[in-house]
Amino acid sequence: MAEHDSRNTQKITRRHWLRSTALMVAAGAAAPLVFVGNAEAASKMAKTAVDYQDHPKGKEMCSNCRLYIPGSNPKGPGACKAVAGAISPDGWCNIYIPKA
Numbered sequence: 001m002a003e004h005d006s007r008n009t010q011k012i013t014r015r016h017w018l019r020s021t022a023l024m025v026a027a028g029a030a031a032p033l034v035f036v037g038n039a040e041a042a043s044k045m046a047k048t049a050v051d052y053q054d055h056p057k058g059k060e061m062c063s064n065c066r067l068y069i070p071g072s073n074p075k076g077p078g079a080c081k082a083v084a085g086a087i088s089p090d091g092w093c094n095i096y097i098p099k100a
């Protein structure tokens with residue numbers, strides 16, 4: 001009986017070890033994705049911090065800013081190297097840098 005319990009304990013331990021190892025591998029694989037996501041969010045400024053607006057300020061607009069990254073549709077939202085989130089090509093913020 002004691003031997004049977006010992007084997008069961010060993011099986012549970014081995015199963016537990018395998019499950020734990022699988023979870024650690026999965027967590028290790030996911031960790032860089034989480035870190036990259038947080039790093040990107042942390043490295044970009046919030047729209048509110050730069051007074052972002054979704055319309056131009058005179059002739060100044062995201063589509064002619066050096067930091068703008070166009071989307072797949074030129075009239076659709078793109079991204080910004082400095083500001084987080086979807087960026088309208090017609091938008092503007094207070095760190096606007098005109099293209100040279």
Ligand code: SF4
Nearest residue numbers: 062065068080093096
């Ligand atoms: S820095 Fe400001 S103006 Fe320039 S693309 Fe980014 S959000 Fe638009």
